[in-house]
Amino acid sequence: GENVEQHPSTLSVQEGDSAVIKCTYSDSASNYFPWYKQELGKRPQLIIDIRSNVGEKKDQRIAVTLNKTAKHFSLHITETQPEDSAVYFCAASRVRTNFGNEKLTFGTGTRLTIIP
Amino acid sequence: GAVVSQHPSRVICKSGTSVKIECRSLDFQATTMFWYRQFPKKSLMLMATSNEGSKATYEQGVEKDKFLINHASLTLSTLTVTSAHPEDSSFYICSAPGTRGEKLFFGSGTQLSVL
Numbered sequence: 001g002e003n004v005e006q007h008p009s010t011l012s013v014q015e016g017d018s019a020v021i022k023c024t025y026s027d028s029a030s031n032y033f034p035w036y037k038q039e040l041g042k043r044p045q046l047i048i049d050i051r052s053n054v055g056e057k058k059d060q061r062i063a064v065t066l067n068k069t070a071k072h073f074s075l076h077i078t079e080t081q082p083e084d085s086a087v088y089f090c091a092a093s094r095v096r097t098n099f100g101n102e103k104l105t106f107g108t109g110t111r112l113t114i115i116p
Numbered sequence: 117g118a119v120v121s122q123h124p125s126r127v128i129c130k131s132g133t134s135v136k137i138e139c140r141s142l143d144f145q146a147t148t149m150f151w152y153r154q155f156p157k158k159s160l161m162l163m164a165t166s167n168e169g170s171k172a173t174y175e176q177g178v179e180k181d182k183f184l185i186n187h188a189s190l191t192l193s194t195l196t197v198t199s200a201h202p203e204d205s206s207f208y209i210c211s212a213p214g215t216r217g218e219k220l221f222f223g224s225g226t227q228l229s230v231l
Binding site: 032034041042043044046049089095103104105106107108109 | 150157159160161162207211218220222225227
């Protein structure tokens with residue numbers, strides 16, 4: 001089955017600086033890579049996702065890069081703000097045409113703290 | 117966007133009792149529902165996948181007789197924790213693919229505390 005590793009487990013950055021979280025996956029059949037932000041006791045919130053046919057995707061201060069050959073993908077948050085403080089999870093799954101999303105495997109999580 | 121409603125949000129029960137958690141897709145049909153468990157400060161671990169009209173598929177190490185899953189209709193999936201023990205205390209959360217099949221929509225989660 002799929003195995004997703006995530007680093008670092010904790011990350012503290014000064015407000016305004018950039019944060020980078022990295023993940024690797026094992027199953028070459030995985031083709032969908034979402035990133036989630038989770039606050040304590042709440043559901044994960046999708047912040048950005050990328051399909052395997054794309055190498056990079058950006059949405060305002062958030063970007064994701066994917067290296068299919070090396071099986072790793074990264075989340076980049078620029079101009080960090082205190083409200084970015086949360087736990088972030090990467091995930092990987094296979095989406096099959098006409099069958100939809102197969103099970104999502106999550107990384108171990110990164111606790112991001114933005115220091116004002 | 118699609119909404120998955122999960123109830124209850126929090127439950128406290130005595131050891132040995134059973135607890136039922138419901139997840140409903142409100143504005144779309146969920147033929148598949150993924151059930152996850154999350155221990156404090158840990159990741160979400162898939163427990164099982166329920167499919168409407170067929171038996172659920174359980175992940176390795178998850179006892180199917182303890183965690184009963186029923187996907188009764190295209191809009192309702194339930195997880196029953198039978199004979200709950202303190203070690204079952206956890207955050208349980210369901211998710212379903214939307215109609216386009218790619219993005220997953222999560223319920224709000226159920227915090228189970230077994231005394």
